[in-house]
Amino acid sequence: MNKEGEDSSKGIGIKKIAVKDSPAFGKRIGTKVVHAGEQVNPLTKGIVTSIDFSTTFAYERAQDWADVFYHGKPGYAYSRHGNPTRETFEKKIALLERGEAAIGFSSGMAAIATTFATYLCPGDEIVVTDRCYPGTRHLLNQYFKKWGFIPKFVDAREIENVQEAISKKTKLLHMECPTNPTLSLCDIEALGKLAKDFGIKFVFDNTFASPINQNPLVFGADIVIHSVTKYLGGHSDVLGGAVITSAEERAEIMNSAVYFGGVMSPFSAWLTIRGIKTLELRMQRHNENAQALAEFLEDHPKVREVFYPGLPSHPQHQLAKKQMRGFGGMVSFCVGKSDKDGGDFLNALQIIKRASSLGSVESLAQASGSMIYLEFSEEQKRALGINPGFVRLSTGIEDKADLIEDIDQALAKI
Numbered sequence: 001m002n003k004e005g006e007d008s009s010k011g012i013g014i015k016k017i018a019v020k021d022s023p024a025f026g027k028r029i030g031t032k033v034v035h036a037g038e039q040v041n042p043l044t045k046g047i048v049t050s051i052d053f054s055t056t057f058a059y060e061r062a063q064d065w066a067d068v069f070y071h072g073k074p075g076y077a078y079s080r081h082g083n084p085t086r087e088t089f090e091k092k093i094a095l096l097e098r099g100e101a102a103i104g105f106s107s108g109m110a111a112i113a114t115t116f117a118t119y120l121c122p123g124d125e126i127v128v129t130d131r132c133y134p135g136t137r138h139l140l141n142q143y144f145k146k147w148g149f150i151p152k153f154v155d156a157r158e159i160e161n162v163q164e165a166i167s168k169k170t171k172l173l174h175m176e177c178p179t180n181p182t183l184s185l186c187d188i189e190a191l192g193k194l195a196k197d198f199g200i201k202f203v204f205d206n207t208f209a210s211p212i213n214q215n216p217l218v219f220g221a222d223i224v225i226h227s228v229t230k231y232l233g234g235h236s237d238v239l240g241g242a243v244i245t246s247a248e249e250r251a252e253i254m255n256s257a258v259y260f261g262g263v264m265s266p267f268s269a270w271l272t273i274r275g276i277k278t279l280e281l282r283m284q285r286h287n288e289n290a291q292a293l294a295e296f297l298e299d300h301p302k303v304r305e306v307f308y309p310g311l312p313s314h315p316q317h318q319l320a321k322k323q324m325r326g327f328g329g330m331v332s333f334c335v336g337k338s339d340k341d342g343g344d345f346l347n348a349l350q351i352i353k354r355a356s357s358l359g360s361v362e363s364l365a366q367a368s369g370s371m372i373y374l375e376f377s378e379e380q381k382r383a384l385g386i387n388p389g390f391v392r393l394s395t396g397i398e399d400k401a402d403l404i405e406d407i408d409q410a411l412a413k414i
């Protein structure tokens, strides 16, 4: 216990501060990506946010240090608790996602694990979309189950399935969309209402959409998560994560982040701040390229199925139009007749790289049977809509004509 009688093991000096918007950040998202959270350096007048690598911070008087570390006075004491460069990133992403506050993490998984562990106790249930990122599924099944957190996976395309899975023990709802890899959607607004009615916290992984295309907090989510590694970083050179929420929830999650320890490094924060400055421009190009590729693929005789929320043939296209401002850079499709055809197609690509991850300036592709879902049985794959010859493409920002030609020549080889 400290002087104030607080349990000091809970959130030493964690402040509940909402990020302030400013006329200097602009009103529109294309301006905010450049300016939000940043300021001219008062000491040097430099316009670029500096990287502050200092892990510790010194004060004139011992009491000044203690005021910051223990009593929540503004300032920095130790970088795991707070760092100026990370804080700039946190302000920027909070404003872009329309939240009050944010936390930068060392990876998307650190953001997800820390958030779940903050709210779940042994015996509690978490209702999760069955099309969640496989790493999230693994975390829940392999680790959190051992700690007594009970995951219930549901097909969240239908709200009734989610409602049926909710019980008195449910503490969290964890959703994503567009989902990996078949780009299905869930109705964020309807889920937000459901979560509110049942008094459950609604967590939403917005990695695939980015804050340019979709803002789940506006539709009723309580906590948004990002793998910063993807569109926010945007250049395949930074691993990071983020949680965006209210000032109140931020303090709760930050209390765990400090002790789980997976916070974002100053260098990763700086790379992400730099990456975000072009986020709106990049997303426009990702959206445009993916739409053009999806339309080309849909008309190609060697392509059996195309998954893209921007296509009128997508079963949830109307919902996509309601909750998304752009349909994203991910396109999935099935080529030929078999996984061998998918593998041969992949190997014939010349510009598009055979690699995992997504959301970067360069186009990346993976195929089931040769690069992804090797651990899934055929039955499991079919249940998730992954049919033979399945390819997942993260469309980059290259010239779309080059991408179409690359895909066309690779399809000619199968």
Ligand SMILES: Cc1ncc(COP(=O)(O)O)c(C=O)c1O
Binding pocket: 107, 108, 109, 110, 133, 135, 176, 180, 205, 207, 208, 226, 227, 228, 229, 239, 240, 241, 357
């Ligand atoms: C939707 C989604 N969430 C979370 C993650 C995990 O992020 P990270 O790799 O940054 O830990 C990923 C990674 O691919 C992802 O696609």
